Amino acid sequence: MVPVFNASLHQYNTFGLHAKAKVFVEARSVKDLIEILEAKEWKSLPRFILGGGSNVLLTGDISALVIHNRIDGIVETAADEEHVRLHVGAGEMWHDFVMYCVSKEYAGVENLSLIPGTVGAAPMQNIGAYGMEVKNVIETVEAIEMETGDLRIFSNQECQFGYRESIFKKELKGKYIITGVNFVLNKIPQYHIEYGDISKTLEEHGVKELSLRAVSNAVISIRRSKLPDPAQIGNAGSFFKNPEISLGDYERIKSKYPEIPGYPTDLGVKVPAGWLIEKSGWKGYREGQVGVHTRQALVLVNYGGGTGDQIRMLSQKIQDSVESKFEIRLTPEVNLV
The missing domain is CATH 3.30.465.10 (Uridine Diphospho-n-acetylenolpyruvylglucosamine Reductase; domain 3)
Known part of the structure; x- marks a missing residue:
């Protein structure tokens, strides 16, 4: 629970961004956490909670007490x-x-x-x-x-x-x-293998009898084939949510783009954000040290040396482009800080 001042957060976010925390401290238990929150020397600072850093875009340094949650078990x-x-x-x-x-x-x-x-x-x-x-x-x-x-x-x-x-x-x-x-x-599994390529991957793996391990291995295989490893290229996985639109809007877009995928929901139709981004011409786009992944348009990447603000600005350009083309405003899944 030793505080670090002006601490680098490079290793604590999967985009690999070089933001800094005014004060950084780890909490390994609930007791640690309460002591940190009650400490008088940090009372005046705002608090920011950091877990695995896999769903956050640090657009600059954080002038706060950054608490790294390490409570495990x-x-x-x-x-x-x-x-x-x-x-x-x-x-x-x-x-x-x-x-x-x-x-x-x-x-x-x-x-x-x-x-x-x-x-x-x-x-x-x-x-x-x-x-x-x-x-x-x-x-x-x-x-x-x-x-x-x-x-x-x-x-x-x-x-x-x-x-x-x-x-x-x-x-x-x-x-x-x-x-x-x-x-x-x-304890009694109900398998869900009808989504994505799970059934196909299980068949490719030669699975004759379903098990939790087989399904898990299939999902791991699919994710590794589609999404970049943050250890290799900085990213936070899917950057945008898949938008849910009305059936009328979906039919309007479908009349112009018959190939648009859509998945019925209680409120309308969910459309893959990655498809919208790719159709808007962004897949594989690169702007300096940041860009859109070559295999998955839903993933924004830091090739090394990019900043969170550069990724934020790129995400806004994508939002504007998709909205101009399809009249759909994408919402980030990643938390912008």
Whole structure:
């Protein structure tokens, strides 16, 4: 819990940006966290919580107390013949948690393999992939109110989960620090392999009998083929949300672009943002040390030496371009700071 002043955040964000924190401190337990929040020498500073740094764009230095959440641990709190309950520290790496569940044959998160970031970020973003969203396996979320240091337990309903949304990104943004998440997983798996290329990949892998490990391996294989490794090229995965538009707007666009993909929802049609960006001519575009990935137009990249502000400006150009062409304004999935 030793503070570092004017600390580099280069290794704490997957874009690999060279932003700095006025004060940087790690919290490895709830006790650490409360002591940090109560410390008089930092009371005047705003607080900024940093987990895995996989869904954040640092557009400049952070003139704040940056708290790096390292609260880890996985504890099985209850079980019966069909379900198991797990308490997981917010600083635990998400993929490590998924691998734990797969190894124990606890079902419900296998389709979310290889998503970067921490367990604490999972409910904040309501992460999802290949037909699964984390809201479906979360029972409660434990968080500390930064102003008072009080612990509050949020029920699934109180989290107000939506598409890549939660109460922690809306009215409670910046007010709470998630310390732990309580999950309910299944001992009897229900496989979801109808999304994306999972079935095709399972066939390519020669899988004859389904298992959580086989599904997880298929998802990992697909993600590695489509998304760049942040260790090789700085990125935060999908930069924009897939927009949901009305059926009327979808039909309007489809009359001009018959090949546009769309997925029906309760409110209309969800359109892949990557398709819109690619059709607007941005795939593979490069501007100095930043650009749009050559294989996946949804991913903005830092080739090395780029700045967060350059990526922000590029993202705005893409938003303007897509809106001009399709009358759809893309919304960032990544948090701009």
